[in-house]
Amino acid sequence: MQQRAAxxxxxxxxxxxxxxxxxxxxxxxxxxxxxxxxxxxxxxxxAAMQAMQGGDGVTVSETxxxxxxxxxxxxxxxxxxxxxxxxSEAYAxxxxxxxxxGIDCFLLKxxxxxxxxxxxAADRVVSGxxxxxxxxxxxxxxxVAAASYSDSHADKISGSVLLASYPSGKMSENAPxxxxxxGTRDGVMQQDKFxxxxxxxxxxxxxxxxxxxxxxxxxxxxxxxxxxxxxISADKQQEQTAALxxxxxxxxxxxxxxx
Numbered sequence: 113m114q115q116r117a118a119x120x121x122x123x124x125x126x127x128x129x130x131x132x133x134x135x136x137x138x139x140x141x142x143x144x145x146x147x148x149x150x151x152x153x154x155x156x157x158x159a160a161m162q163a164m165q166g167g168d169g170v171t172v173s174e175t176x177x178x179x180x181x182x183x184x185x186x187x188x189x190x191x192x193x194x195x196x197x198x199x200s201e202a203y204a205x206x207x208x209x210x211x212x213x214g215i216d217c218f219l220l221k222x223x224x225x226x227x228x229x230x231x232x233a234a235d236r237v238v239s240g241x242x243x244x245x246x247x248x249x250x251x252x253x254x255x256v257a258a259a260s261y262s263d264s265h266a267d268k269i270s271g272s273v274l275l276a277s278y279p280s281g282k283m284s285e286n287a288p289x290x291x292x293x294x295g296t297r298d299g300v301m302q303q304d305k306f307x308x309x310x311x312x313x314x315x316x317x318x319x320x321x322x323x324x325x326x327x328x329x330x331x332x333x334x335x336x337x338x339x340x341x342x343x344i345s346a347d348k349q350q351e352q353t354a355a356l357x358x359x360x361x362x363x364x365x366x367x368x369x370x371x
Contacts, residue, residue, distance in 0.1 A: 145364065154333035156201035159347070163204035163332075168261055172204070172212040177236045178206070178218040182209030188245040188361055190273065191218045191234040193227040193254030195331065200225070202331035205347070209354035215361055216243070227257035235262050238268055245365060249273030249357075251330050252301070256280050263287040271364050275330045276301045278309035290317040291360045293353055295325025299340035320356050325349040 149357040156172045166172040178191070179200065190210060194200045198222050207217040218237045223229045227250065234248050246269050250258035255277025262272035263279070266286045274292045278301075283290075289312045294301065310319060322329075324343035330353060332346055340350065 122367045138216075143311045144302070146264040154198045154328075154336065156199040156204070158205065160199075160202045160204045160332035163223040166208070170207070170208050172208075175218070175237070177233060178220050179207075181207045181211035181217040181219065182357055183214065183216055185211070185214035185216050187215040187243065188214070188247060188270075188365065189218065189237075189241065190247040190249055190357075191220065191237045191258075191273075192273075193220055193233070193248070193250030193257045194222065194225065195251040195320055196227065196253035196277075197225050198331060198333050205332055206330060206350045206354060209350060210357060211356040213354060215247070215358065222254075227254045231257045231260055233257075234265075238265075239370060245270040245361070247271050247273060247361065247364075249275065250277060250351040251275040252277050252327065259283065259290070262290075271361070273360075275353065276327050278306050278315035279312070281311040283314050287314040289314055289364070291357060292317065292319040293322065293356055295322045295327065295342065295349060297326040297342050298341040300336055300338050316361060317330055322349055322352050325352070356358075 133329045141332070164172055164179070170181055173180050173182070192203060192207065196204055200219050203219055207219050211217050216297050220233045222233060227233070238246055242364050248258040248269055249255070249272060252275070255274040256279065257279070259274060259279035260267045263283045266288055269288050271288045272290050274290055276294050277299055278292070292310070292313065294306065326342040328334065329342050329344070329346040329349035
């Protein structure tokens with residue numbers, strides 16, 4: 113009897129050991145797969161790395177959690193959330209253009225290149241610098257974070273710039289105006305959800321399109337999976353985007369779009 117009991121005890125112990133080993137292997141595989149996924153990303157191109165060197169009256173430096181594009185402007189600054197799985201530096205050409213045009217820019221560096229992992233990353237910048245008009249913006253998934261931050265910090269933010277993006281839900285009545293810009297050749301953004309979101313943007317929001325532009329053309333990181341081929345260069349798309357943003361911010365500053 114005692115021998116049979118001992119055998120059963122060893123069997124139970126063996127089963128528990130097998131279960132524990134199986135769970136450990138499963139968790140290791142999940143962690144490994146997650147690490148691989150998080151480290152697969154779109155790398156900044158040559159034009160982006162060149163823009164990181166500054167020039168044209170713009171100096172580029174590294175601050176706590178962001179790259180600072182310091183131009184001739186003193187009143188307005190844009191805090192920018194990069195798109196998901198894209199190197200922050202890929203947006204340097206656009207940030208440099210904006211800074212040269214009078215809007216200083218803070219290009220956020222995000223954990224694993226995902227804005228959803230640090231939705232309030234803009235806090236580190238807004239609390240550390242003194243500008244009359246703070247703007248937040250973002251591309252694609254980064255725009256979702258920017259819209260959320262703008263909505264929840266309406267007392268600090270003058271407006272938000274969404275590139276190939278839209279809010280995850282209806283923004284509050286007190287949310288600052290939005291400038292929404294998209295390319296007509298965008299093959300990544302969900303067009304139906306984009307159209308559904310337009311009526312729910314804050315008052316005085318503006319939507320602009322760039323003819324021939326696509327999803328990836330707002331940055332310099334090459335072709336993006338699922339995107340359509342643009343009929344204009346990324347450089348041209350960024351030039352037009354910068355012009356739209358600069359013009360819109362001038363309206364904000366002149367109180368023509370005051371809430």
